[in-house]
Structure formats: structure tokens, C-alpha cells
Amino acid sequence: MAAEKQGQKIAVEIKSFLSPSKITELYAALGQFIIYRIALQKQEANRTLYLAVPSTVYNEFFILPFIQSVIKSNQLCLLIYNIEQETIAEWQI
Structure with missing residues (x-):
């Protein structure tokens, strides 16, 4: 997904981490x-790529x-997002 954040061009790769194995x-x-x-x-050197992860996964796994x-x-x-x-x-x- 391509977008702009405060005038900066970004791209976002959204992941849900639904598998039982978070490391996989x-x-x-x-x-x-x-x-x-x-x-x-x-192709677009001025675009920053973000990995989007659910806040629940971030708080349980990404903080390790x-x-x-x-x-x-x-x-x-x-990019940490709240699903609910x-x-x-x-x-x-």
C-alpha cells in the first residue's frame, strides 16, 4: 500500500501474524x-517502507x-496498528 505521512511518501507491507509460529x-x-x-x-528511492504489525503481536512478540x-x-x-x-x-x- 502506498500513501503519504506528513508529506513523506511511504509504502506499507501489512502483516497479520496469524500463524501459531510467530518466528516463522x-x-x-x-x-x-x-x-x-x-x-x-x-523505483522510488524517496519512499520509505514500513512493516505493519498488530499491536497485540507487537506487545507480545516484537518487544522480545x-x-x-x-x-x-x-x-x-x-507501523503498529490496533485491530479492534x-x-x-x-x-x-
Whole structure:
């Protein structure tokens, strides 16, 4: 999904993490994210890619120290969304 946030062009890869194995979901999401980011750099270098994850998954899984190191090492920009309220809870760059 392509959009603008405060005048900045962004793209968002939305993931639900419904599988029982969150690490397997992260493995797939991270691979897609890296491929999409490389493609965007070639086609729209001024667009920032975000990985969107549900707030429940973020609060239970993404806060783990190992997962935080994966996020930092791969320079993931996160969009954390609230499923019930259908709102964006947080942006992390």
C-alpha cells in the first residue's frame, strides 16, 4: 500500500501474524520486507517502507530482546496498528 505521512511518501507491507509460529511469520515477513525495500530503492528511492504489525503481536512478540535486535539490525520501520479500533497505535522509524 502506498500513501503519504506528513508529506513523506511511504509504502506499507501489512502483516497479520496469524500463524501459531510467530518466528516463522517474522522470517517470511522480513524476507519480503527486504526484497520490497530493494525494489522501492530502485523505483522510488524517496519512499520509505514500513512493516505493519498488530499491536497485540507487537506487545507480545516484537518487544522480545532478540526480535528487537532483528528489527534494529535490519533497520525495519514499523507501523503498529490496533485491530479492534482500526487505528495506528505507533510509528517506529
